[in-house]
Amino acid sequence: MPDGLINAPVSIGAGVLVAGAVAVSLKKTKGSLDSQMAPMAGLVAVFIFAAQMINFPVAAGTSGHLMGGALAAILVGPWVAVLVMTVVVGIQALVFADGGLSALGLNILNMGIVTVVVGTLVFAGLMKILSKTKASIVAASAIAAFVSVAASAFSFVIEYYLGGNATYNPVTVLISVVGVHLLIGIGEAIITALTVSAILATRADLVEGARKFLPGQKLIIRDSSVV
Amino acid sequence: MSNKKLIIIGLLLSLVVAGFLSFYASSNPDGLEKVTADQGLDITAVDSANSDSALADYGVTGVENERASAFLGGVIGVAITGVAGAGLYFWLRNPKSADTK
Numbered sequence: 001m002p003d004g005l006i007n008a009p010v011s012i013g014a015g016v017l018v019a020g021a022v023a024v025s026l027k028k029t030k031g032s033l034d035s036q037m038a039p040m041a042g043l044v045a046v047f048i049f050a051a052q053m054i055n056f057p058v059a060a061g062t063s064g065h066l067m068g069g070a071l072a073a074i075l076v077g078p079w080v081a082v083l084v085m086t087v088v089v090g091i092q093a094l095v096f097a098d099g100g101l102s103a104l105g106l107n108i109l110n111m112g113i114v115t116v117v118v119g120t121l122v123f124a125g126l127m128k129i130l131s132k133t134k135a136s137i138v139a140a141s142a143i144a145a146f147v148s149v150a151a152s153a154f155s156f157v158i159e160y161y162l163g164g165n166a167t168y169n170p171v172t173v174l175i176s177v178v179g180v181h182l183l184i185g186i187g188e189a190i191i192t193a194l195t196v197s198a199i200l201a202t203r204a205d206l207v208e209g210a211r212k213f214l215p216g217q218k219l220i221i222r223d224s225s226v227v
Numbered sequence: 228m229s230n231k232k233l234i235i236i237g238l239l240l241s242l243v244v245a246g247f248l249s250f251y252a253s254s255n256p257d258g259l260e261k262v263t264a265d266q267g268l269d270i271t272a273v274d275s276a277n278s279d280s281a282l283a284d285y286g287v288t289g290v291e292n293e294r295a296s297a298f299l300g301g302v303i304g305v306a307i308t309g310v311a312g313a314g315l316y317f318w319l320r321n322p323k324s325a326d327t328k
Binding site for chain 1: 261273
């Protein structure tokens with residue numbers, strides 16, 4: 001979102017919340033990954049940055065793009081995912097002027113924290129009831145991604161309710177913001193499912209969210225000379 | 228597939244997406260932009276302070292050819308994110324874990 005939509009107090013509040021979440025994530029994750037998983041975090045950041053550039057059409061005159069929070073959470077776990085998403089959304093705003101600077105906290109909160117938290121919870125909840133197979137992991141990823149986008153849209157509506165600068169009709173805004181993001185969520189679900197299934201097919205041991213469900217997916221130490 | 232191969236494939240795919248596919252992405256406003264415009268919420272929106280920076284909107288100022296500008300913007304973005312990703316790697320990596328290069 002651009003600067004100026006939401007007032008300073010709510011923007012600052014979001015910034016403080018994000019700073020706290022990032023600080024806790026940094027602390028929780030320092031030195032926490034082995035040398036196989038650690039490069040995945042960087043790769044996931046690069047891939048999500050690239051994928052976010054692709055706006056796909058969702059309805060007349062409207063497009064959507066990947067957010068990636070649920071995808072990151074499933075691939076590298078929620079704490080690392082918060083860092084990955086902060087890096088991606090931060091670079092977009094600071095380097096490419098995509099998303100406002102004073103709205104940076106709000107944008108990281110909506111696209112990088114709400115999506116990670118909701119994606120993680122939905123994925124974990126579904127995996128409790130589904131069979132522990134690769135197909136279930138892909139299906140749970142898709143649904144988690146879809147719900148995460150709706151939750152992100154809903155969090156914008158709450159922020160706008162708390163600190164929106166224009167006069168507006170809350171019900172219309174709620175329906176239209178969440179409505180269009182249900183369509184965008186379908187795109188998010190498809191991209192997330194494709195990505196998770198591609199990595200599950202090649203290196204299931206590198207999908208953090210899948211490790212405990214797939215027996216025999218203990219991390220495999222491979223010699224890099226064997227390509 | 229080795230780690231190294233996976234990372235190389237992932238990076239190449241990201242470069243193709245950011246450098247080439249991005250040119251064909253929909254230029255329609257995204258969901259939030261569209262709704263805020265339709266509902267009149269965007270009347271209070273202001274350009275961010277860096278909106279005239281050299282890389283604003285994923286193009287490169289001074290590169291006239293749109294395709295070349297979008298390509299460079301995407302590749303530079305992947306490179307910058309890659310550097311930040313490398314920083315994440317050093318933060319996250321357990322120094323005691325086996326180094327598989």
